[in-house]
Amino acid sequence: MNRRTLVGMLSVMVLALSYGCGKEEAPKPKPQAEAPKPVAETVTVRIGSASPLTGPQAHIGIDIRNGVQLAIEDLNAKGVEIGGKKVKFELVAEDDEANPTKATTVAQKLVDSKVAAVVGHFNSGASIPASKVYSDAGIPQISPSSTNPKYTLQGFKTTFRVVAHDDQQGPTLARFAVEKLKAKNIAVIDDSTAYGQGLADAFAATVKSLGANVVAREHTTDKDTDFRAILTSIRGRKPDLIMFGGIDPQAGPMVRQMAQLGIKAQYIGGDGMQTPNFIKLAGEAAEGVMASMPGLPKEQMPGGKDFVERYKKRFNADVELFAPMGYDAVMVFADAMKRANSADPAKFLPEVGKTQYQGVIGPIAFDEKGDLRNGPITIYVVKGGKWEALETVTPGNAPAGEKKPEAPKK
Structure with a gap:
């Protein structure tokens, strides 16, 4: 074998070895990234509050509004999903001036503002005429304070209260x-x-x-x-x-x-x-x-002590009267919405009447007229x-x- 032939054979062998040893494996396909989970849609649900915010009874009306506001802040901080949607609750507070005529104007304003529910009014004389406006609109109303029996004797399916009556x-x-x-x-x-x-x-x-x-x-x-x-x-x-x-x-x-x-x-x-x-x-x-x-004395309410302390911290004021009832009224609405899987008043209103809720003030359930049971x-x-x-x-x-x-x- 001549020198040239030997060199050629060696070159072929080297190339073969080089190819066999140095060949890179084909890259493995990268795993596909997980599809991002769909973000729940956020909807705003408005809660109305109606009470005297000016005049000689304003201290009581503001007390109620503060109770409503504290409940809304607590719900938003906790995070609430209703029907697969994240809910942001929003307060719409109106001043009825403890005046029956103004109360009906305020009620219509709240209806026009597309509130899902109303906490109010303070005075029976305001709640009674306003309740027809809410009834006509199909919007549930819980009074934290109105005690005149006539309020729930009008036959409206939208009318409730969380206090005993007169x-x-x-x-x-x-x-x-x-x-x-x-x-x-x-x-x-x-x-x-x-x-x-x-x-x-x-x-x-x-x-x-x-x-x-x-x-x-x-x-x-x-x-x-x-x-x-x-x-x-x-x-x-x-x-x-x-x-x-x-x-x-x-x-x-x-x-x-x-x-x-x-x-x-x-x-x-x-x-x-x-x-x-x-x-x-x-x-x-x-x-x-x-x-x-x-109601029970605040110190005997199941959630009274904690509520009084948090109210004081949030508003730099003592509870005046009906703030715990205003707070619980909001929570009753939220509970009914969750059970109905909807914030549509037409869908969650029937659930309000079926309420069995343990609130700050104690157990809350309504009779067929919308009155608090065993208040x-x-x-x-x-x-x-x-x-x-x-x-x-x-x-x-x-x-x-x-x-x-x-x-x-x-």
């Missing part, structure tokens, strides 16, 4: 006055509103049925602040107890004027005056005054410049957590 509160207060305080001669005054007159009428009827005397039945308005003429007339009847159906802007001055006129009768009223503001307005004359309030009522007394719970009653049931009341003033 056909429960009035008799409870009357039995306390006659059976516990031993009052025999009683004067009754109301502020001529649906709430005040309704409560006073229920109270007076029960007083008579228990054998006590209604020695005077007087009427004022929710704008008056001078009650000397009425009180002077009542003084001559020598009542041992005066009951007032109305709100604290009238109750406070009335109690002060009683003291100025030397009237020593026990003074008692309903939830509209069971506020810190009443004590401010009445001053030293507030001591010993008694009032009823639908408790608490009697309070002003002691040491603060409201102190005396007795809690569930209408129709035995009293719970009863304390012995102080004797009436002589």
Whole structure:
């Protein structure tokens, strides 16, 4: 074999070895990236709040609005999905000025704003006419505070409340006055509103049925602040107890004027005056005054302690009256929406009536009229410049957590 042939053969072998050893494997196909999960669509659900935000009852109306706002903030912070869509709740708050005519205007404004539900109104006189507007629009309404029985007796399927009504509160207060305080001669005054007159009428009827005397039945308005003429007339009847159906802007001055006129009768009223503001307005004359309030004392509410603390931190104010009820009303709506898988009022409204919800205030369920089932009522007394719970009653049931009341003033 000549040199040239040998070199050629070696070259071929080297090339073959080079090819066999140096060949790169074909790249493996990269795994396909997972398709991004679809992001849930976000929808805005508006919740209306209607209450007096200006005028002498604004402190109560703002308290309700704050409760609604806190609930909405809590829901948004937690994150809520309804029917596969993320929901952002939005507050639409309106001022009804505690005026029945303005209330219907506000109701229509909320309907036009496309709210899904309404928490309101504060006053029975506002809730009753406004409820027809919501009913006609098919929008559910929960009042955190309206106690006049007529509110839920109109036959509307959209009307609910999370407090006991005055056909429960009035008799409870009357039995306390006659059976516990031993009052025999009683004067009754109301502020001529649906709430005040309704409560006073229920109270007076029960007083008579228990054998006590209604020695005077007087009427004022929710704008008056001078009650000397009425009180002077009542003084001559020598009542041992005066009951007032109305709100604290009238109750406070009335109690002060009683003291100025030397009237020593026990003074008692309903939830509209069971506020810190009443004590401010009445001053030293507030001591010993008694009032009823639908619901448990805040410190006895299942979620009361936490709610009061968070409310104070958020708004730099103490709970005035119905903020916990406003908060729970929003949560009832949200719960109904989740069960219906829809924020459409036509779809979740039937679920509101089926509610079985454990709220800040306690268990919430409605009867066929939209009234709260087994709503408790608490009697309070002003002691040491603060409201102190005396007795809690569930209408129709035995009293719970009863304390012995102080004797009436002589």
